[in-house]
Amino acid sequence: DAKTTQPPSMDCAEGRAANLPCNHSTISGNEYVYWYRQIHSQGPQYIIHGLKNNETNEMASLIITEDRKSSTLILPHATLRDTAVYYCIVRGYNAGNMLTFGGGTRLMVKP
Amino acid sequence: NAGVTQTPKFRILKIGQSMTLQCTQDMNHNYMYWYRQDPGMGLKLIYYSVGAGITDKGEVPNGYNVSRSTTEDFPLRLELAAPSQTSVYFCASRPQGGKDEQYFGPGTRLTVT
Numbered sequence: 001d002a003k004t005t006q007p008p009s010m011d012c013a014e015g016r017a018a019n020l021p022c023n024h025s026t027i028s029g030n031e032y033v034y035w036y037r038q039i040h041s042q043g044p045q046y047i048i049h050g051l052k053n054n055e056t057n058e059m060a061s062l063i064i065t066e067d068r069k070s071s072t073l074i075l076p077h078a079t080l081r082d083t084a085v086y087y088c089i090v091r092g093y094n095a096g097n098m099l100t101f102g103g104g105t106r107l108m109v110k111p
Numbered sequence: 112n113a114g115v116t117q118t119p120k121f122r123i124l125k126i127g128q129s130m131t132l133q134c135t136q137d138m139n140h141n142y143m144y145w146y147r148q149d150p151g152m153g154l155k156l157i158y159y160s161v162g163a164g165i166t167d168k169g170e171v172p173n174g175y176n177v178s179r180s181t182t183e184d185f186p187l188r189l190e191l192a193a194p195s196q197t198s199v200y201f202c203a204s205r206p207q208g209g210k211d212e213q214y215f216g217p218g219t220r221l222t223v224t
Contacts, residue, residue: 032211036213041199041218042215042217042218043115043201043203043215043216043217043218044154044201044203044213044215045215046212046213046214049211087153096142096144096159096161096167096169097142097205097211098144098156098159098169099156099213100156100170101146101153101154101155102153103152103153104153
């Protein structure tokens with residue numbers, strides 16, 4: 001699976017959009033981009049995933065560049081409850097559908 | 112549905128002791144996983160299972176064993192606890208097909224002294 005690079009930390013003002021970048025320059029054609037988050041000491045929570053088209057759900061939007069070398073997770077109106085570590089994961093086919101978690105980005109939403 | 116449940120929530124072990132971390136899911140998911148998370152780090156995969164009777168090693172399997180006799184249960188066994196196994200352990204499951212989302216349990220915080 002391709003390696004990902006994320007900034008270690010970011011701040012965002014409450015009510016504003018949080019834009020979390022992820023670089024995955026070695027991604028190959030059949031690898032998906034996943035985003036999970038982990039709120040203080042809890043188990044990680046799935047947010048969204050995509051292959052090459054932009055995706056949106058009730059939690060967030062995922063924007064993947066045309067060359068697929070990077071992506072951005074957008075939380076449109078961040079709240080204090082969105083303070084968490086956000087993990088960007090690239091996964092290709094593997095027998096166990098395994099995910100490899102890196103260090104993530106610690107997002108702090110401030111009032 | 113209770114989702115993924117893990118017991119115990121906390122445990123302190125002495126070096127050389129053994130224990131089993133329990134994981135149960137009630138969603139009839141085929142895939143189950145065990146991860147460990149050391150302080151300030153991401154999760155590392157210990158073992159996984161693609162169905163009852165089938166298990167395989169992840170990234171950091173040394174010092175652990177698993178079994179999967181039923182779809183619901185996926186216990187993780189530590190035979191000779193070492194301080195390096197002090198960590199938070201998360202169990203997860205996901206269905207065959209579907210939304211390709213892993214569902215995580217609340218974790219077990221283990222300290223080995």
